[in-house]
Amino acid sequence: MPRFEPRGAAALTDSSVALMTELNLILLGPPGAGKGTQATRLVDDFKVAYVATGDILRAAVDQGTDLGRQAKEFMAAGELVPDEVIIGVILERIEEPDCADGFLLDGFPRNIEQADALDDALGKRDRVLSGALLIDVPDEEVVKRISGRRLCQKAGHVYNIFSNKPKHDDMCDIDGSRLIQREDDSEETVRNRLRVYNEMTAPLEGFYDERGILKRFDGTRTETEVHDHIRATIATLRLEDEL
Ligand code: AMP
Numbered sequence: 001m002p003r004f005e006p007r008g009a010a011a012l013t014d015s016s017v018a019l020m021t022e023l024n025l026i027l028l029g030p031p032g033a034g035k036g037t038q039a040t041r042l043v044d045d046f047k048v049a050y051v052a053t054g055d056i057l058r059a060a061v062d063q064g065t066d067l068g069r070q071a072k073e074f075m076a077a078g079e080l081v082p083d084e085v086i087i088g089v090i091l092e093r094i095e096e097p098d099c100a101d102g103f104l105l106d107g108f109p110r111n112i113e114q115a116d117a118l119d120d121a122l123g124k125r126d127r128v129l130s131g132a133l134l135i136d137v138p139d140e141e142v143v144k145r146i147s148g149r150r151l152c153q154k155a156g157h158v159y160n161i162f163s164n165k166p167k168h169d170d171m172c173d174i175d176g177s178r179l180i181q182r183e184d185d186s187e188e189t190v191r192n193r194l195r196v197y198n199e200m201t202a203p204l205e206g207f208y209d210e211r212g213i214l215k216r217f218d219g220t221r222t223e224t225e226v227h228d229h230i231r232a233t234i235a236t237l238r239l240e241d242e243l
Contacts, residue, residue, distance in 0.1 A: 023048050023102035023238065024127060026109070026118075028204060029135035030197045031190065032145040033219045034226065038135065039106050041227045046234060049098040053090060053107035057081065076184065078192035080200060083113050090114075091121045102130075111200040115207055131237050132208035133230055137219035139194055147187040150179040 023046055027035045036052065043050040057075060060068035067089060071081045090108045093099070109115040122128060137145075148162040152172035159166045159179060166172060170179045183189075208214040215233050217226055 021101075022127060022130070023234070024122070024129050025103070025234070026105040026129065026132050026208075027107075027135065028132055028201065028208075029219060030137055030139070030142050031193045032142040033135040033137045034223060035106050035135055037223055038227055038230060039104055042230060042234070043104055045231055046102070046104075048102035048104050049094075049096075051090065051093050051099070051103055051105050051108070053086060053105075053110075056089065056093070057086075078184065078189045078196060080110055080196060083111070083117075087114055087117045091117065094121075095125075109201075109204060112203060112207060115204055129208075129211075129213055131234065132204070132214050133233075134205055134214060134216045135219040135226065136216055139198075141220060142194055143187060143190055146185050146190045147181075149185050150181055152179055153177045 029035050057071045061072050070085045074081045144162045148160040150159045154175050154177035157172050157174050
């Protein structure tokens, strides 16, 4: 039995019912916008599979797999890993059973070629994207958030020298260990990642806006405010689908 009475056309096929109840989302926004934090909450709210390309690639680098070897240098420089390396990996990932009722993609697509490849792959399976969620944060705020980040060496407690200072310079309030900056958090790498985002990824905002599925969120609000806003928007998307 379908979960709802379809509007309009009397008889919808089984596949179109499935198509309407899947929740397939992508997260857009510059590095440091808080995509990972929001994703963790949304996956919990909506029980969709979370697919973060950065996490997949970092794990591959740590494990020294072929994928990791091919990705490593590009990642260290803040450049995009080539499309031929990443697209196949992600398209295969969203075919896995845990993505059957929906997925939340974080970090993919990163350019128009990847967005086209995703559209094609979903189209072939009668699947559609439900929404593209853009968390907006101005460039200078991104630089402060990331280049100001410091982690304690012992347990990874997180500080920010601009917005969440430790009581003593370079020392963790909790365990007294030394605070360090991750290599890819340096201001130079952050500025490069931002340049890459603005050149390659920001055009996706227009791409998804034209398709009527872009939803914008103000990433300078508190984590909870951003989360509440996104959650309400997704709930509305679902409701519209089910009417
Ligand atoms: P992230 O954690 O999403 O910021 O990703 C970290 C790094 O992984 C990026 O700076 C890129 O080098 C690489 N990366 C992640 N996703 C992609 C993608 N869709 N296409 C190309 N490179 C990617």
